[in-house]
Amino acid sequence: MTRTILAANITSRVRQLCIQANEQLPEDVHNCLMHARLQETWPVARQTLDTILENASVGAAEHVPICQDTGMACVFVELGQDVQIAGGYLEDAINEGVRLGYEAGYLRKSMVVDPLRRENTKTNLPALITCRVVRGDRLKITVAPKGGGAENMGAIKMLRPADGRQGVMDFVVDAVRAAGPNPCPPIVVGVGVGGNFDHVALLAKEALLRPTGDHNPDPYYAQMEDELLERINALGIGPAGFGGATTALAVHIRQMPTHIACLPVAVNLNCHVARHMEVVL
Amino acid sequence: MRTIEGVLTPELAASLSAGDQVLYSGVIYTARDAAHKRLVELLEKGEPLPFDPANAIIYYAGPAPAKPGQVIGSVGPTSSYRMDPYTPQLLEAGVRGLIGKGRRDQSVVDALVRTGGVYFAAIGGLGALIAKCVADSVTVAYEDLGTEAIRRMVVVDMPLTVVIDSRGNNLYEQGPAAYRASLAAAAAEAN
Numbered sequence: 001m002t003r004t005i006l007a008a009n010i011t012s013r014v015r016q017l018c019i020q021a022n023e024q025l026p027e028d029v030h031n032c033l034m035h036a037r038l039q040e041t042w043p044v045a046r047q048t049l050d051t052i053l054e055n056a057s058v059g060a061a062e063h064v065p066i067c068q069d070t071g072m073a074c075v076f077v078e079l080g081q082d083v084q085i086a087g088g089y090l091e092d093a094i095n096e097g098v099r100l101g102y103e104a105g106y107l108r109k110s111m112v113v114d115p116l117r118r119e120n121t122k123t124n125l126p127a128l129i130t131c132r133v134v135r136g137d138r139l140k141i142t143v144a145p146k147g148g149g150a151e152n153m154g155a156i157k158m159l160r161p162a163d164g165r166q167g168v169m170d171f172v173v174d175a176v177r178a179a180g181p182n183p184c185p186p187i188v189v190g191v192g193v194g195g196n197f198d199h200v201a202l203l204a205k206e207a208l209l210r211p212t213g214d215h216n217p218d219p220y221y222a223q224m225e226d227e228l229l230e231r232i233n234a235l236g237i238g239p240a241g242f243g244g245a246t247t248a249l250a251v252h253i254r255q256m257p258t259h260i261a262c263l264p265v266a267v268n269l270n271c272h273v274a275r276h277m278e279v280v281l
Numbered sequence: 282m283r284t285i286e287g288v289l290t291p292e293l294a295a296s297l298s299a300g301d302q303v304l305y306s307g308v309i310y311t312a313r314d315a316a317h318k319r320l321v322e323l324l325e326k327g328e329p330l331p332f333d334p335a336n337a338i339i340y341y342a343g344p345a346p347a348k349p350g351q352v353i354g355s356v357g358p359t360s361s362y363r364m365d366p367y368t369p370q371l372l373e374a375g376v377r378g379l380i381g382k383g384r385r386d387q388s389v390v391d392a393l394v395r396t397g398g399v400y401f402a403a404i405g406g407l408g409a410l411i412a413k414c415v416a417d418s419v420t421v422a423y424e425d426l427g428t429e430a431i432r433r434m435v436v437v438d439m440p441l442t443v444v445i446d447s448r449g450n451n452l453y454e455q456g457p458a459a460y461r462a463s464l465a466a467a468a469a470e471a472n
Binding site: 042048051055058069149239243271 | 356357359360362383384402413426453455457460464
């Protein structure tokens with residue numbers, strides 16, 4: 001049994017998600033910021049968190065982008081294998097939605113055609129699309145606009161199996177320390193562990209899509225997340241890097257099987273405007 | 282919070298210290314990656330810049346498009362370190378103030394000390410709020426760069442924090458260190 005979804009429907013949903021994601025801070029991120037504000041003890045940090053919350057309110061109330069860096073349009077698709085897309089190709093439908101959304105929403109166009117020759121595409125295209133085929137007859141689309149500042153502070157390393165849990169933890173803390181004020185703290189830290197060189201980077205990014213502050217379902221990794229958050233917040237970088245207890249709002253780890261010789265680890269950081277919005281068709 | 286306005290003279294710059302919070306009113310010029318490349322090419326050819334660099338303030342920012350009725354779209358700071366390769370030359374040309382976010386390399390710190398300049402941070406991610414401080418915005422060069430064009434903006438009470446002062450003090454080192462010292466002091470007291 002296949003279920004038909006119109007390409008035009010995908011386009012209009014993606015258009016809407018691009019605008020909403022850039023104007024409205026997700027509730028999970030908002031709650032984490034509120035919690036951090038209540039816990040924060042350092043005066044400058046409290047003040048900075050207040051301003052960050054105020055800025056997010058302005059975005060939602062006045063329908064303007066929370067941050068001018070409205071990002072690369074990262075789009076994650078879970079395509080049920082019983083879905084048939086009618087009236088167009090899936091990637092074209094998504095790209096058209098991104099183009100329309102960035103135009104209609106007065107969002108910044110930040111993509112360049114070529115990484116070295118650097119001419120702006122003026123449409124924010126192409127979207128960066130990651131598609132997985134899954135069971136069922138639904139189509140889930142997540143739009144996660146990703147700013148350049150936090151993206152540039154990512155790190156990846158192929159550790160030795162002997163480096164183990166401690167090696168992974170140290171690598172993550174070192175990456176956050178090296179990033180310092182640059183990725184717009186308080187940050188959300190996405191960590192990928194396992195797989196291979198390319199999969200581990202995707203794991204780190206997908207970890208950021210989880211509701212902020214939710215734990216890994218495996219208690220072993222959930223405990224690592226708690227320990228990492230504590231170590232990161234002890235760095236004292238604080239909101240905007242001015243010092244304080246709130247350097248990270250959450251650490252999310254995503255793991256997968258790997259080779260007997262390998263221990264890949266990747267860190268992908270999100271700024272405090274940790275945008276992600278999804279729809280299921 | 283201190284209010285400062287107008288030209289960032291050497292005297293005014295010298296009076297600012299790392300950690301100071303100020304509300305700035307006056308003229309600033311936006312320029313980021315692509316515009317910096319062009320500005321430094323002009324300096325190297327001995328040609329004039331599209332704005333007078335004497336005591337100028339450069340804001341590392343590329344705004345979102347203005348909606349109807351807006352002076353400018355959201356316009357928070359971008360990461361400053363990408364401009365490090367160009368910044369000492371601009372400071373030597375007379376630029377006095379830099380506004381961005383994030384760390385600078387030693388060449389920039391040294392140039393700030395040498396020329397009496399100041400590096401301010403605007404808080405990253407506050408694009409919607411900072412746009413409210415912009416009273417006027419005119420593109421003065423490089424319109425072809427879109428968001429990366431150079432704009433002359435008149436700002437009113439723009440909230441800034443002095444990160445690196447003209448003596449080389451650095452809030453990104455001092456702030457976190459002071460917080461960690463307070464933790465250590467609290468732990469010692471608990472023992």
